[in-house]
Amino acid sequence: xxxxxxxxxxxxGAIDWDRELFDELxxxxxxxxxxxxxIKGTEKxxxxxxxxxRKEEEFMNNLKKLNIQKIDYVISNHAEQDHSGLIGKVVEKxxxxxxxxxxxxxxxxxxxxxxxxxxxTIEDGQEISLGDKTLKFIFTPWTxxxxxxxxxxxxxxxxxxxxxxxxxxxxxxxxxxxSEKLLExxxxxxxxxxxxxxxxxKQNIEKVEMLDIEKIAPSHGPVYKNxxxxxxxxxxWISDEVENExxxxxxxxxxxxxxxxxxLVESLMDxxxxxxxxxxxxxxxxxxxxxxxxxxxxxIGTPMVLTGVHPIVAGAIYLVxxxxxxxxxxxxxxxxxxxxxxxxxxxxxxxxxxxELLEPVTxxxxxxxxxxxxxxxxxxxxAERNLN
Ligand SMILES: Cc1cc2nc3c(=O)[nH]c(=O)nc-3n(C[C@H](O)[C@H](O)[C@H](O)COP(=O)(O)O)c2cc1C
Numbered sequence: 001x002x003x004x005x006x007x008x009x010x011x012x013g014a015i016d017w018d019r020e021l022f023d024e025l026x027x028x029x030x031x032x033x034x035x036x037x038x039i040k041g042t043e044k045x046x047x048x049x050x051x052x053x054r055k056e057e058e059f060m061n062n063l064k065k066l067n068i069q070k071i072d073y074v075i076s077n078h079a080e081q082d083h084s085g086l087i088g089k090v091v092e093k094x095x096x097x098x099x100x101x102x103x104x105x106x107x108x109x110x111x112x113x114x115x116x117x118x119x120x121t122i123e124d125g126q127e128i129s130l131g132d133k134t135l136k137f138i139f140t141p142w143t144x145x146x147x148x149x150x151x152x153x154x155x156x157x158x159x160x161x162x163x164x165x166x167x168x169x170x171x172x173x174x175x176x177x178x179s180e181k182l183l184e185x186x187x188x189x190x191x192x193x194x195x196x197x198x199x200x201x202k203q204n205i206e207k208v209e210m211l212d213i214e215k216i217a218p219s220h221g222p223v224y225k226n227x228x229x230x231x232x233x234x235x236x237w238i239s240d241e242v243e244n245e246x247x248x249x250x251x252x253x254x255x256x257x258x259x260x261x262x263x264l265v266e267s268l269m270d271x272x273x274x275x276x277x278x279x280x281x282x283x284x285x286x287x288x289x290x291x292x293x294x295x296x297x298x299x300i301g302t303p304m305v306l307t308g309v310h311p312i313v314a315g316a317i318y319l320v321x322x323x324x325x326x327x328x329x330x331x332x333x334x335x336x337x338x339x340x341x342x343x344x345x346x347x348x349x350x351x352x353x354x355x356e357l358l359e360p361v362t363x364x365x366x367x368x369x370x371x372x373x374x375x376x377x378x379x380x381x382x383a384e385r386n387l388n
């Protein structure tokens with residue numbers, strides 16, 4: 001698949017329509033793309049990143065379609081193999097030098113065995129000339145890995161942003177103004193990949209915003225013709241502002257915890273609070289991650305199992321802790337039979353989440369009137385905090 005995105009600038013990436021899972025973890029409801037771009041200057045030719053190695057044939061065919069015989073520079077914005085995996089082949093076949101930062105060069109050596117002599121190391125803010133086109137490199141650490149950077153094509157005002165602003169979204173519309181669907185997919189990607197780095201990302205977004213950008217060409221998903229849309233969305237997601245939304249993640253073996261959760265949902269709805277409910281047994285973790293992006297409150301519902309949380313809830317709590325959402329309030333509800341310590345366990349498992357823990361509600365067996373009263377009180381507390 002080759003697409004012109006500016007004069008002498010081409011998308012040469014691959015669309016993976018059928019991929020269902022990324023990192024053996026993230027469900028991909030709409031497949032994904034691995035984006036790579038060729039920039040033909042009057043003197044030199046540069047390639048921005050490569051594609052997932054399993055798409056080698058398609059990628060090489062793209063370069064053939066453009067009659068590429070020689071590549072001077074292959075820019076590596078990020079050493080992860082879905083972008084870097086074919087760099088060795090590009091060096092070998094097209095005689096390219098790998099241009100990247102020191103940290104990325106180290107990763108390329110260890111992860112795909114690129115040789116020292118094939119690498120040109122650049123500094124933050126450095127530029128290289130391709131003749132009539134100039135590439136400027138801007139370090140944006142932790143826009144996935146510690147070495148990740150972006151590349152700005154000055155004359156065409158295109159930002160090659162790598163994973164930043166990306167989306168796992170296979171579509172025939174390689175360039176888009178920004179549909180609701182694209183924003184949804186970009187939010188999912190942000191939630192899964194970028195959210196843990198929300199705080200450090202603020203500096204990166206500031207750096208990027210200083211550039212005069214007409215297009216953002218990420219390494220997954222469509223190219224944005226209106227960069228403001230995605231930059232503004234990111235600024236909202238990374239801000240400290242939360243929405244008045246409660247995300248409830250729960251499991252119930254014999255309906256006791258479920259009854260507590262259902263009561264809580266209804267009571268919150270009656271009080272005008274928006275609720276996103278996930279029975280996590282078969283949940284798509286991407287959906288949970290999206291809901292965590294802006295929620296003010298997270299509620300964990302679990303029965304006691306072998307003196308602690310239900311193992312599937314433990315997995316969800318692990319995920320919440322790893323994603324570091326900006327949630328401000330946390331609540332725990334659950335049912336038990338004879339005893340154990342799930343409250344302390346959950347608290348210690350959520351050490352990354354700087355949220356205020358509201359009074360937990362635990363009930364022995366099936367919820368009774370006293371339990372409903374406690375849940376009503378919890379719902380009032382949550383509503384008060386959300387609606388103020
Ligand atoms: C496999 C299993 C292990 C359990 N382990 C504990 C436990 O360690 N401590 C406890 O208080 N209750 C334990 N229970 C009892 C449940 O916590 C209790 O029945 C609870 O009401 C179940 O809530 P649920 O209907 O939402 O699943 C266990 C139940 C099962 C099925």
